[in-house]
Amino acid sequence: MRLSLLTLILFCCIRLVSAQTPSSQPLTAVKCGRLLDVRSGKILTNAVVLVQDGRIQKVGANLAIPADAQVLDLGNALVLPGLIDAHTHLLQNYDGKIGGDDVNMLLTVTQLGNTRRALLGAAMGREDIEAGITTVRDLGNSGLNGDVALRDAITQGWVVGPRIVASTRALAAAGGQFGQVTAEAQQLVAQEYVTISGVEEARRAVRQALYDGADCIKVIVNTGPRVVSLEEIKVIVEEAHRVGKTVAAHAIGDQATSIAVEAGVNSIEHAYSIPDDVLKLMAKKNIFLVPTDYPAEFYVSVSPAPPGASAEMYLSGAQEFAEANHKRLARAVKAGVRIAAGSDEYYQVPGKTRGQASLMMFRAYAASGMSPLEIIRAATLNAAELLGAKSWLGALEPNFYADLIAVEGDPLTDITALEHVSFVMKEGKVIKNETNTKR
Ligand SMILES: [Zn+2]
Structure with missing residues (x-):
C-alpha cells in the first residue's frame, strides 16, 4: 500500500519535471x-x-x-x-531458394534463436526506415518477445529503426502456423505462438501478451483446418479493448473472416478470399482491411519455379494469384472498407532491401484501381488510425x-x-x- 502511494507521488513528480x-x-x-x-x-x-x-x-x-x-x-x-507499414515481420527473413514457410520457420526457430533474431530485426528495421517506413506494426514471428526488445532498443536510440507497435507472439490454434512436425518437435511451436483452446486460455494469452509488453494483439484465426472459435476471438477482443489495445486478425476465407468481423477485431489481415457480406459488415463496423498483396513479379523473384513447373507456368500461376487479389481489393474498396497498407514482407528479394521490397505492395494496390492518393492515405492516415495514433502520426500537422x-x-x-x-x-x-x- 505504502509502496503504491510512493510510486504515485514519484510519477507525479516525473510528470511535473518533464512538463517543465x-x-x-x-x-x-x-x-x-x-x-x-x-x-x-x-x-x-x-x-x-x-x-x-x-x-x-x-x-x-x-x-x-x-x-x-x-x-x-x-x-x-x-x-x-513518413510511411506506416501496418503488417511487418522484422525478425524473420526467409530464403525462398531453400523452400517455403514450413522449412524456413523451422530453420529460423532452430538455427537463429531469439538473440540473433533481434539483431536481424535491427538490420531489417534499418532497411525499412531508409526506404521511408518510419513506423511499423510488427505482427508476430519474432520469437519470444524479440519484437518488444527491438522496439525498446529503437526507442532508446541503441539502434536506428522505425517506431514499432509490437504484438509479441501471435495467438493461434494448436500448432500455430507450423507445418506438420513430430510430436517431439511440437514444443518449438511455443517459440512463435501461444496456442489457445477455450475462452479462458484465450483470456490468459491476451493477459500474458500484455505482460510481455504487447502494444496490440495478433490472432491467427485459421491455418488449414485449425480454426479459432468465435467465442475465443470475442474474449480476445474484449480483453484487448478493455485496456485500449487493438486486435489484428489473420483470416482467409468465408468462415475465418466472418467470425473475426463478428467478434469485432480492428483489422483483417490478408483476406485473400472474403465474401461480399463480410466486406459490407467490415465497412459498417469500421474494420480495416490490410491487403498484404504484391504484383506477380514479386512472387516469382522470391523463389525459383518449383520442380516440374516451367518459368511460364510459374509466372502465370503468380499472375493468377495477384489478379484474384486485385479483384478482391477492388470489391473491398467498392464496399466502403477502409484500407491500411501492410506488406507482410519476410522473404529475401534479390536486389532489394526489406523496405524497398515491402513498398512493392503499392504496385498491387494500384493494379486494383486504388488511386495514388488513396494508396498514400492507406500508408499514412488510415494506418495511423488503425494503430490508434491518428492524433500524432500519419500527417504533417x-x-x-x-x-x-x-x-x-x-x-x-x-x-x-x-x-x-x-x-x-x-x-x-x-x-x-x-x-x-x-x-
Ligand atoms: Zn504476416
Missing part, C-alpha cells in the same frame, strides 16, 4: 519546394515545416523562418509524412511526430516514385538525406 523541461533540441526549419497534405490531397508549394523536440511545431506555405532556426532545404523534392520523407518524382501520378525515397526524418532526426540540394 525546456526545449532541448534546436528549432529546425525544413524548406519543402513541394509538400503533400495527405488529408486534402493538395500540394503546397514553398512550404516550411518547423520542427522542435521531435514534433512538428508549425507547417505552411511561405512561413517566416525564425533567425535561430537551423535550415534544411530539400529543394524541389516532394515531402510527405502541428503536434504530430516530425516523421518526414521526400521523393524526387511525383507519386500522385506514378506510385512507384515512393520506392525511391531520397530523404527520411524520424522525430526530427535526419536518418538519410540524398536530395540533390544544398544542405
Whole structure:
C-alpha cells in the first residue's frame, strides 16, 4: 500500500519535471519546394515545416523562418509524412531458394534463436526506415518477445529503426502456423505462438501478451483446418479493448473472416478470399482491411519455379494469384472498407532491401484501381488510425511526430516514385538525406 502511494507521488513528480523541461533540441526549419497534405490531397508549394523536440511545431506555405532556426532545404523534392507499414515481420527473413514457410520457420526457430533474431530485426528495421517506413506494426514471428526488445532498443536510440507497435507472439490454434512436425518437435511451436483452446486460455494469452509488453494483439484465426472459435476471438477482443489495445486478425476465407468481423477485431489481415457480406459488415463496423498483396513479379523473384513447373507456368500461376487479389481489393474498396497498407514482407528479394521490397505492395494496390492518393492515405492516415495514433502520426500537422520523407518524382501520378525515397526524418532526426540540394 505504502509502496503504491510512493510510486504515485514519484510519477507525479516525473510528470511535473518533464512538463517543465525546456526545449532541448534546436528549432529546425525544413524548406519543402513541394509538400503533400495527405488529408486534402493538395500540394503546397514553398512550404516550411518547423520542427522542435521531435514534433512538428508549425507547417505552411511561405512561413517566416525564425533567425535561430537551423535550415534544411530539400529543394524541389516532394515531402510527405513518413510511411506506416501496418503488417511487418522484422525478425524473420526467409530464403525462398531453400523452400517455403514450413522449412524456413523451422530453420529460423532452430538455427537463429531469439538473440540473433533481434539483431536481424535491427538490420531489417534499418532497411525499412531508409526506404521511408518510419513506423511499423510488427505482427508476430519474432520469437519470444524479440519484437518488444527491438522496439525498446529503437526507442532508446541503441539502434536506428522505425517506431514499432509490437504484438509479441501471435495467438493461434494448436500448432500455430507450423507445418506438420513430430510430436517431439511440437514444443518449438511455443517459440512463435501461444496456442489457445477455450475462452479462458484465450483470456490468459491476451493477459500474458500484455505482460510481455504487447502494444496490440495478433490472432491467427485459421491455418488449414485449425480454426479459432468465435467465442475465443470475442474474449480476445474484449480483453484487448478493455485496456485500449487493438486486435489484428489473420483470416482467409468465408468462415475465418466472418467470425473475426463478428467478434469485432480492428483489422483483417490478408483476406485473400472474403465474401461480399463480410466486406459490407467490415465497412459498417469500421474494420480495416490490410491487403498484404504484391504484383506477380514479386512472387516469382522470391523463389525459383518449383520442380516440374516451367518459368511460364510459374509466372502465370503468380499472375493468377495477384489478379484474384486485385479483384478482391477492388470489391473491398467498392464496399466502403477502409484500407491500411501492410506488406507482410519476410522473404529475401534479390536486389532489394526489406523496405524497398515491402513498398512493392503499392504496385498491387494500384493494379486494383486504388488511386495514388488513396494508396498514400492507406500508408499514412488510415494506418495511423488503425494503430490508434491518428492524433500524432500519419500527417504533417502541428503536434504530430516530425516523421518526414521526400521523393524526387511525383507519386500522385506514378506510385512507384515512393520506392525511391531520397530523404527520411524520424522525430526530427535526419536518418538519410540524398536530395540533390544544398544542405
Ligand atoms: Zn504476416
